[in-house]
Amino acid sequence: MDHDEPSDRHGHARDHAHAHADGSELSEMDLRVRTLESLLVDKGYVDAKALDALVETYETKIGPRNGARVVAKAWADPNYREWLLEDATAAIASLGYTGRQGEHMVALENTERVHNMVVCTLCSCYPWPVLGLPPVWYKSAPYRSRAVIDPRGVLGEFGVNLVESVELRVWDSTAEIRYLVLPLRPAGTDGWTEDQLMTLVTRDSMIGTGLAKEPQTAKATS
Amino acid sequence: MNGIHDMGGMQDFGPVVAAPDEPRFHAAWERRAFGMMLAMGALGQWNLDQSRFARESLPPAQYLASSYYQIWLEGLIRLMLERGLVTREELGDGKIRTPPLSVRAALAADEVAQRLARGASTQRPASAVARFKPGDAVRTSNQNPTSHTRLPRYCRGRPGTIVKLHGAHVFPDSNALGAGEKPQWLYTVRFEARDLWGADTTATAVFVDCWEPHLEAREA
Numbered sequence: 001m002d003h004d005e006p007s008d009r010h011g012h013a014r015d016h017a018h019a020h021a022d023g024s025e026l027s028e029m030d031l032r033v034r035t036l037e038s039l040l041v042d043k044g045y046v047d048a049k050a051l052d053a054l055v056e057t058y059e060t061k062i063g064p065r066n067g068a069r070v071v072a073k074a075w076a077d078p079n080y081r082e083w084l085l086e087d088a089t090a091a092i093a094s095l096g097y098t099g100r101q102g103e104h105m106v107a108l109e110n111t112e113r114v115h116n117m118v119v120c121t122l123c124s125c126y127p128w129p130v131l132g133l134p135p136v137w138y139k140s141a142p143y144r145s146r147a148v149i150d151p152r153g154v155l156g157e158f159g160v161n162l163v164e165s166v167e168l169r170v171w172d173s174t175a176e177i178r179y180l181v182l183p184l185r186p187a188g189t190d191g192w193t194e195d196q197l198m199t200l201v202t203r204d205s206m207i208g209t210g211l212a213k214e215p216q217t218a219k220a221t222s
Numbered sequence: 223m224n225g226i227h228d229m230g231g232m233q234d235f236g237p238v239v240a241a242p243d244e245p246r247f248h249a250a251w252e253r254r255a256f257g258m259m260l261a262m263g264a265l266g267q268w269n270l271d272q273s274r275f276a277r278e279s280l281p282p283a284q285y286l287a288s289s290y291y292q293i294w295l296e297g298l299i300r301l302m303l304e305r306g307l308v309t310r311e312e313l314g315d316g317k318i319r320t321p322p323l324s325v326r327a328a329l330a331a332d333e334v335a336q337r338l339a340r341g342a343s344t345q346r347p348a349s350a351v352a353r354f355k356p357g358d359a360v361r362t363s364n365q366n367p368t369s370h371t372r373l374p375r376y377c378r379g380r381p382g383t384i385v386k387l388h389g390a391h392v393f394p395d396s397n398a399l400g401a402g403e404k405p406q407w408l409y410t411v412r413f414e415a416r417d418l419w420g421a422d423t424t425a426t427a428v429f430v431d432c433w434e435p436h437l438e439a440r441e442a
Contacts, residue, residue, distance in 0.1 A: 029249065029251045029292070030250055030251040032251070033254050033255050033258075033295065034251070035313070035314075035315065035316040036258065036295075036299075036313065036316070037254050038316045039308060039312055039313065039316045039317075039318065040258060040262070040308075042316075042318055043307070043308070043322040044322050045261075045262060045265060045307065045322065045325065045328055046258060046261045046262065046328050047261070047328045047329060047330055047331060049330075049331035050257070050261050050328065050329045050330055050331045050333070050334055051253075051254060051257030051258060051261055052257070052331065053331040053334040053335070054256070054257040054260050054261065054334055054338075055247070055253045055254075055256060055257050057335070058256070059246045059253070062338075098339050098340075098341065099339040099340055099341035100337075100338045100341040100342070102341065103341040103342065103344065103345075104343070104344070104345065104388065106386075119230075121229050121230030121374055121376075122227055122228055122229075122274075122278075122372060122374060123227060123274060123277065123278075124290055132246065133246055133256075135240065135241070135244050136241065136244060136289070136290070137238050137239060137240045137241070140235075140238065140239075141232070141286065142235040142236050142237060142238045142239070143238045144229040144230065145229040145230065145231065145232035145233065145235050146233070146235070146238070147230075148230045148231060148376065148418075148425065148428050149230070149231045149233075149376075149415075149418075149419050149422070149423050149424075149425065150423065150425070151425050152424030152425075153424060154238055157237050157238045157239075157240075158238070158240060167426040167427070168424060168425050168426050169425070169426060169427050169428075169429060170415075170425050170427070170429070171428075171429045172230065172374065172428060172429065172430045173431070174372045174373070174374065174430050174431045174432070175344075175372060175388070175391060175408055175431035175432075175433070176343075176344040176391060176392075177408075177410070177431050204240075209238075209240075
């Protein structure tokens with residue numbers, strides 16, 4: 001990182017009214033990135049309104065609710081579930097979720113015997129159209145390093161304790177194939193509509209570091 | 223490259239700490255850096271594998287000390303400097319000192335939705351018949367290139383089994399060098415966790431997507 005900013009620049013950055021819990025480091029980053037953006041705009045490489053649109057898309061439009069819709073439909077509709085497991089790219093596209101970082105999708109079904117978990121040990125590959133941008137922990141060294149050797153230990157840190165007999169399968173996203181875990185449908189949800197089922201599907205359950213919520217929990221928290 | 227980015231199986235980084243209700247972006251600069259990475263990528267001055275290699279090539283200590291958006295930003299700056307799109311002096315104060323390179327028009331706001339929804343498939347027509355099929359026993363190559371590869375260290379020279387074919391895809395090892403896409407068959411390979419880690423694992427199996435040049439046939 002560039003720590004060559006003159007001291008008055010530091011002060012200038014700190015004086016800006018950005019409420020950063022992490023303090024001056026981020027303010028320095030804000031300044032540096034603003035300088036870069038104005039340079040790229042002035043050079044004609046970047047349109048600031050396009051940046052707004054890109055950010056807005058992933059901040060407000062594309063997120064794990066998309067994936068939850070896919071999972072809920074698969075739980076509710078056996079034909080859709082079969083299609084999803086056979087050709088996830090097409091089945092997911094049929095709900096309108098396509099594109100960047102989800103061009104080639106594969107769905108992994110969790111069962112009573114098999115639990116799937118997804119990682120990218122080399123960088124941060126993640127299925128954006130169905131889950132949005134990845135959380136910080138997914139991109140962090142602790143997760144990337146341990147998911148492939150000690151998934152049970154990692155799951156424990158998420159409060160998930162599976163019985164010993166469950167097979168733990170870890171999927172490392174080394175190519176452009178993106179993985180979506182189809183979590184186990186909780187008991188006690190017979191006859192639930194897709195909209196109701198969606199409330200049980202968490203982001204982590206679709207990465208494989210969590211389970212779907214139990215019906216009581218969902219009712220208590222909703 | 224046997225870089226710091228290749229983290230699978232490393233130990234002692236501490237527990238995974240998940241923040242509940244984490245915001246999508248943690249600071250204003252992360253939003254803009256994210257947008258710039260995508261918008262600059264749209265100019266077509268580098269490919270996906272070159273951008274990954276730029277991030278992997280950060281000094282290891284810096285890589286470990288950086289947040290992921292910092293890694294993205296540093297990778298972007300490296301790519302832009304390498305291609306002469308900007309200079310170090312310009313990055314310092316934001317003032318233009320060299321004329322812009324002649325590149326395609328900047329991504330416009332009204333193109334964003336369509337471009338994101340279309341994405342960029344890496345599948346290409348195959349130029350040869352696939353060597354392997356599901357169920358085939360394979361072994362990954364033992365290789366240590368100093369350039370970009372997507373075969374992690376932990377599964378080099380290891381026995382595995384083909385579980386799925388994905389068609390022919392752009393070959394990162396070549397694409398990152400600017401030596402062409404050279405599409406190769408892509409397979410999902412199942413490795414038994416004990417073949418990777420011995421007894422010291424809680425995984426049953428690890429599945430890795432591997433390109434055909436990294437695989438050889440093995441007696442089952």
